[in-house]
Amino acid sequence: MTGTILAEAARASKAWPFEEARKLLKRYPDGRKPDGSPVLFETGYGPSGLPHIGTFQEVLRTTLVRRAFEALIGARPEDGRTRLVAFSDDMDGLRKVPDNVPRRDLLAGHLGQPLTRVPDPFAAGHASFAHHNNAMLRAFLDRFGFDYEFVSATERYTSGAFDAALRQVLRCNQAILDIMLPTLRDERKRTYAAVLPISPTSGRVLQVPVEVVDAEAGLIRFTDEDGTLVEQSILGGRAKLQWKVDWAMRWYALGVDYEMYGKDLTDSGVQSGRIVEVLGGRKPEGLIYELFLDAKGEKISKSKGNGLSIEEWLTYGSEESLGYYIFPNPRSAKQLHPGVIPRAVDDYWQARALLAEQPLDKQLGNPVWHLARANGGFDGAEAPGAGDRLPVSFALLLNLAGVLGAAATREQMWSYLARYVPGARPDQHPELTRMVDHALAYNRDFVAPGLHRRAPQGAEVAALRALDALLARVDPDIAAEELQTQIYEIGKQPEYGFASLRDWFRVLYETLLGSEQGPRMGSFIVLYGIANTRRLLAEALKSA
Template sequence: MTITPETLIAAAQSSKAWPFQEAQRLAKRMPKGKPGGVLFETGYGPSGLPHIGTFQEVLRTTLVRRAYEALTGGAPTRLVAFSDDMDGLRKVPDNVPNRDMLAQHLGKPLSRIPDPFEKFESFAAHNNAMLRDFLDRFGFEYEFVSSSECYNGGKFDTALKGVLSNFQAILDIMLPTLGEERRQTYSPVMPVSPTTGAVLQVPIEVVDAEAGLIRFTDEDGAIVEQSALGGMAKCQWKVDWAMRWVALGVDYEMYGKDLTDSGIQSGKIARVLGGHKPEGLIYELFLDGEGEKISKSKGNGLSIEDWLQYGSEESLGYYIFANPRSAKQLHGGVIPKAVDDYWQFRAALPGQELDKQLGNPVWHLLRANESHAGANAPGSGDTLPVPFSLLLNLVGVLGVGATREAVWSYLGNYVTNADPAAHPALDALVDKALAYNRDFVAPTLAKRAPSGGEVGALQALDAALADADPAISAEDLQTIVYEIGKQPEFGFDNLRNWFKALYETLLGSEQGPRMGSFIALYGIAPTRALIAEALAKA
């Protein structure tokens, strides 16, 4: 199927996939883009280390960016990863060394605090380097922008003068949203103390907006008159967000549901400053297995490192892709299905009509990382010879002592040219299946003894396998299993109960794979040994 820019644009204009829905809204505002490129932004607070929230926000924003490029026939775009490293350190993180040293710098901008890891010139520089390494690891295309560099280098000076010129109008927006106590100390602009270097939460008086001159009471009680420009002040969060939109010319930024109110107030402030609120999507937050909001301090939920230990990078992208306006549980139990679903969508992609391709998550994910060779023409390497769920069943039967060599020896029953080098994607998943089985599956497995008609059914299955051709296909094996379950003398009300009995007696789990596929993968003789082991308990 030949896809021209014209056919792609036409399909993109009517696509219901959420990245295209976002791109369509953005294109209504700027159908032909703008000089220098339409600017997409993601924000990051470097008081902590990059995490799965950082990944999902950059990924989702990139998906919209690529959709916009397709929709507009290649209008230029940019993505800025913005670090708010001018923010004052509010508390000492638990997961860093030299905590006593950091405690001495509370309130100071993160970019003016020594690095507790003793590797960089500041704490912010350390965390910014980690952020960039993190984004580079996943192949994102972005420009890194530092809040401190913008403030210190004067890039925000013009916008900051705008804040001072519209000081009262901004107060009129913000004060009604604050409690009585907070109103007493609130100021849209926070000065940096000339004596301690801390970012101060004190009222200020605008002396000369155009000159950037302000007056305030320092921590020692002295009245100070100084410039707010050149890094001698920073804006409060919601004002800072709005000023950044205006100063950088941000056209699109998404954010979490917990920042909904911030987005409303910042949008109003942006209009006061002569700009506008960017287009954007408000996404739902991740939940843990109990449905509770994931918290870095609680440590509930999965980290990026956890997911990549048990599942692939592509499966994480696939899981995050689905409707961002719906909350998602993030725990180990969702990984196997995400892996298999990704590969099902990937296998379907080459044969789909263009409109279906644009609704396929894999179409978007392959374009999120520009380093994917041939991303515009998926074809080779688009199938996984063994589903991850089936691989997990094999590893589960082999037990926690299984090795990757043992797994590959069984894969030879099912996979043509069962060489890890010939199937790199499957080979990578073998290690992840071994880890997943060790940490999630093995502790829960408990094979029960067969009872009642289950005994006769297992005996019949064993006899049928004894007579089967060693080269029998997985489909024919599945038919044998079906036919035994249908026989009335065994008393199964439906085939579901028969398969449930197979899973619980042979595999030790309430759920399992297509038994024909499992038998073909595991082998007829080893499967008969499982049956004999189960019958010995009856």
């Protein structure tokens, strides 16, 4: 497929990454900056804690927009028309000691110091707490194959790379204060300054009033913690900027064209956008995304621990399923808890199977197209894995694991799968092997502990006996779809009193599988085996 054909289709697509990318096309109609430099995308990270699922979603979504923009302008990733910077704000002062780190007393003695000067509590051989967390961030992003450039605030400040921008901040100091002071409480106004000097005695990042002495020389005057009046340069890493000023300065210094951020930073985005214009720059394009919620619909908080970590998701589902779950409308809040994983896994595979059958305009709305392009760089002719199908669904595997119990093993699961998928072996089906392992883990941790098969009641008993009689007489090699049709017929019989087939299948799920929802029963019975299913029926009827 030529880049022109893809670009034409992309310009008409309503998928959100293309809608975002078109903002950049309005900014640069030729698909290039006036000076010919790459269009710059940025994501930000605060290394006061370990990278988490929020970090993943921001880098993923930004990458999706980046690749969508390349499609719009007919470029390939290797053309170098775009860049993605993962910026670490590691000059920030340590505000509090995190709850989830060892040797917390070690960190307590370094409150207020830049994170790159705080010792590493993990004793992992890193130069500082920030260096440790930055290493974790890079390993985290590399794990998912993201194409990015890591940039450290400390390196930029101390090397002098930000010096020109810092001088510009001092030149515009009063204009910046005019923007910021009206947004602050009276008490905060008294100590607010655009520049945060680093104390020459304690090494802490100070929140103190600052007087600009000489903007061109980078000189300021402030009162140190011990009461000493200090005149000091802000260049070369001897100061950093307040958060909103720092964000604007970064946009100005790096020439950032696109950055998205969470709803909780809406006000910061407005003020930083005004400040970057004062500096002589331009606010990046971007979107404001909604935050994740827990199972109760409450905002996820690291201190509460009510979220879901990357490691937890990848224990029970694939990386692709996580990307698929995150993909839809970023402006809509999403609940993030273990209960959403099984559906996300199956939805991903359904979309992946559908991709090869879709015309290009529909492919561009399929999340799998975007996820495959995110880091693989395929040209849009056919996404890697397009048309792939798994012989069983994740829901079906979960139900199989459920009836086998908490101690179910991979070997047991494959013994059933080999009957359902002739000749199937783990080494021949790596994707299915991963899914089996995820299903076993999910069953062990979430299904088996609360599994309860209720006893059938009233006419339900007769309906289950009818199903048992059906299984006693069918051909052992009956196809799953044919068996499903005959199970339908039982549920339609008026003597059993089911208002709908949904009610009939709910009875099967609750009495045989211990779940309110379940798979297509024809497929489950063929996978689990007719004799085994009749034993489940016998147990259910015995409990009536």
